[in-house]
Amino acid sequence: MSATFAILATWTVLAALGAMALRKPVHAALSLVGALMGVAFTYLNLGAEFITAVQVLVYVGAVAILIVFVLQLTRGEGVEGESLAVQPASLGLGIALLVTGGLIAAVVFLPDWRAAWPEKGDVALKRLGEVLMNRYVVALEAIGLLLTIAMIGAVLIALKRPDSQPPES
Amino acid sequence: MAPLHQYLLLSLLLFGLGLAGVMTRRNGLITLMGIELMLNAANLNFIAFWRHGPNPDAVEGVLLAMFAIGVAAAEVAVGLALVIAIFRRFRTVNLDEVQELKG
Known part of the structure; x- marks a missing residue:
C-alpha cells in the first residue's frame, strides 16, 4: 500500500466515521466536508482531475453549504444557542496566522515554479x-x-x- | 496509484459507514449525509474501475461519475427541501417522530 493512499484512506474513513457518529449535527456536517474532500483527493490519486474539480465544486461547495443552511433553518428547541466564536480567541487567531505564514513561506521559498508545470495540455x-x-x-x-x-x-x-x-x- | 482492491475496500468502508448512519441516526439531515456518503462510495468505484480497466483513455468512466454527481445534486436539493417541509410541519427533523403521512 502506498503511503499516499494510506493517508488518504485513513483520513476519509475517519472523517466519514465522524460524520455519522458525532453527536451534534454541525460537527457531523463539518466532518462530512472532510470526508468529501478525502474522496476528492482520492480521485486525484486515481488521475481523474476533472472529477476532482467537480467533486469539490458540487459536494464541498454546494451540497455541504446547503446542508449547513438547512441545519441553521431547522434549529429546534433541543438545540442550545451558543456563542458563535471559539472561546479562546487567541487560538483561532493563532491558527489563521500560522496558515497565512505557511502560505507566504511556501510562495517565498518555492525553489522552482517550472517543476510543477504539466508536460502538455489536458487531452482527456x-x-x-x-x-x-x-x-x-x-x-x-x-x-x-x-x-x-x-x-x-x-x-x-x-x-x-x-x-x-x-x-x- | 494503489491496486484496485484497495480502492474498492475504501469505497466499501465509506458505503458501510453511510449505511450505518442512515440506519441508526434519528436526525433526518444526518440520514441525508449518509446517503451522500454512499453515493460518493459508488462514484469512487466508477473512477477506480475506469482507471484500472483495460482502456483508461476512454472517458466513459468519468462521464458515468459526472452524471451520478448530477443526479446526486438533484436528490440532495429535493431531500433538503423535504427536511424543511417536515420541520415546518412537525417542528422537528427527527425521523422517528414523523409518523403520519397525511398533510
Whole structure:
C-alpha cells in the first residue's frame, strides 16, 4: 500500500466515521466536508482531475453549504444557542496566522515554479467535452432537465404555504 | 496509484459507514449525509474501475461519475427541501417522530 493512499484512506474513513457518529449535527456536517474532500483527493490519486474539480465544486461547495443552511433553518428547541466564536480567541487567531505564514513561506521559498508545470495540455478534458457534445448530448440534456425539475420541485416543497402551520397541540 | 482492491475496500468502508448512519441516526439531515456518503462510495468505484480497466483513455468512466454527481445534486436539493417541509410541519427533523403521512 502506498503511503499516499494510506493517508488518504485513513483520513476519509475517519472523517466519514465522524460524520455519522458525532453527536451534534454541525460537527457531523463539518466532518462530512472532510470526508468529501478525502474522496476528492482520492480521485486525484486515481488521475481523474476533472472529477476532482467537480467533486469539490458540487459536494464541498454546494451540497455541504446547503446542508449547513438547512441545519441553521431547522434549529429546534433541543438545540442550545451558543456563542458563535471559539472561546479562546487567541487560538483561532493563532491558527489563521500560522496558515497565512505557511502560505507566504511556501510562495517565498518555492525553489522552482517550472517543476510543477504539466508536460502538455489536458487531452482527456478536451476529449470529455467532445464526447459530451456529440455522443452523450442527449444524456447531458436529460441531466439538465432533471436538475431544473428538481430545483422547481425543491422550491415548491419548501415554499411556505399559509395552511402549513404546525398543529396547535 | 494503489491496486484496485484497495480502492474498492475504501469505497466499501465509506458505503458501510453511510449505511450505518442512515440506519441508526434519528436526525433526518444526518440520514441525508449518509446517503451522500454512499453515493460518493459508488462514484469512487466508477473512477477506480475506469482507471484500472483495460482502456483508461476512454472517458466513459468519468462521464458515468459526472452524471451520478448530477443526479446526486438533484436528490440532495429535493431531500433538503423535504427536511424543511417536515420541520415546518412537525417542528422537528427527527425521523422517528414523523409518523403520519397525511398533510
